[in-house]
Amino acid sequence: MDFDWMKIPYAFLTLFIVVNYGFLLNAFIQKIGARVGRRHGIPIWQNYADMFKNYGLRSSITHGVMFYLGPVFRLSGGVGLILFVPIIYGSTMFSNMSFAGDLILALYFIFFGTLGMALGAGESGHPHAAIGITRGLSQVTTAELPFALAVFSVALQYQTLSVTDIVAAQQGGVLNWTLFTNPLAVSAAMLSFLGSMMRPPFDVVIAPQEIPIGPPTEYHSSYLALMQTNRAIFPIAKIVIYMNLFFGGATDWPTFFFKVFMIYLWSAFVGVVFPRFRVEQSIRWFLIWAVPLGVLSIVMV
């Protein structure tokens, strides 16, 4: 097999850029949320301080092997997602390990971390963690459903499972974007997007005052820091998929930064306008409003 070893340092470089952009963007979006609430909000480098502090805690308690592996799974879900989709279209440096069937792999990786979390949080033995993960998984599952339908619709439309090919098909003008060639799939996916970004109205699972913070109740120090790192990577990774599938991808870093920010802003925008849903409300909302759109988009294709 012919493997270009240079891809590995390039992938690390991509990861480095994405992690830092993720930390800053998360803080920036939180700041936007705070400004809407007429607060100043956290400093832009707050997430770095939180992460360093958690890595720097001197003691930690484990509840077993799976408790260790939960955050590791979660982080590998985010990193895997980044590594297997082309970040910058047409660039040999930042196309990473993308290959012909990477769309299916990406779908798998999106879910992978949540499942790892479920096992890890379950082993902590804390009842709040168990209830939180049940609620989280049921919400994520229904939120993923319209996205999966939209992905199938897009795959049918372009007759390929390769993200690179899908991006290639959208080049040459804004009107070639999936947004305009398959609006139903994009709207289904964008509704599903709200559900997985952990912003209101769908953030009840990790809401501090609900079931105390849900799945990560027992997680602390380095475990929590790993999860925070993933918090930086995962939204960007997920947005990259969306950008590639629906918004024409990016051919250089400035385009990348701008598009990722705009897509992220969509969830922040909805988040500051609407109050929280309860879990059963959000499940019903996804099933009633987003899933039919996804089904319709497949039928139309």
Next chain:
Amino acid sequence: MMREELKIRVVKGPDGVEFEVDPLRDYFCEAPPASHPPAYAKIVEDLFNWARSHSLWILGFGTGCGAIEMRPLMTPRFDAYRYGIAWRPTPRQANLLVISGYLSVKTLKRAIRAYEQMQNPKYVVGLGSCTINGGMYWDSYNTIKRLDDYMPVDLYITGCMPRPEALLQGFEDLKKLIRAGKAEGANQYAEKFEWYKANQKQVIHDWDMPDYNW
């Protein structure tokens, strides 16, 4: 005298197998807390201390009337988040315990359990006069007088009650202590564990929980 749910009992599992559960052994740690001195080179510790000082996660646990002064800090008017101060719902993730006002003996039990579940390094701020000398409850039969006897306090914020501005100023002072590497209360607690436990057991007459709560 242990509580009912902490006694050894025989449980029948869903598969019909009976097994013995000893909650004190199975659910709690058996070892006393260990002291964790700063382990890295000075420059790394300085970085960590900077991060610790800029990321104070307060355990959302109000013990007395002072808790009411904490709430405005989250609101737009005082907005403590811009100083890196946030509230966490679980002691596992928090690193700052604010004893907000008087502490009745009953609440002291819970405060100890919460404190012991927090991870090293952890800080305690006593809020209001009651934590220093009992304040207006100085002759009460069921409140503690000196918080420092029961857990290592890093900083007191005086007043009855201190205003939210005073709290913010207090947290800024705590940050200076942390950056200087002087806030080692967790290690102090571990080193003088016997003394603290003896003090706690002196006031808590119905001690019905494990000695090590983590």
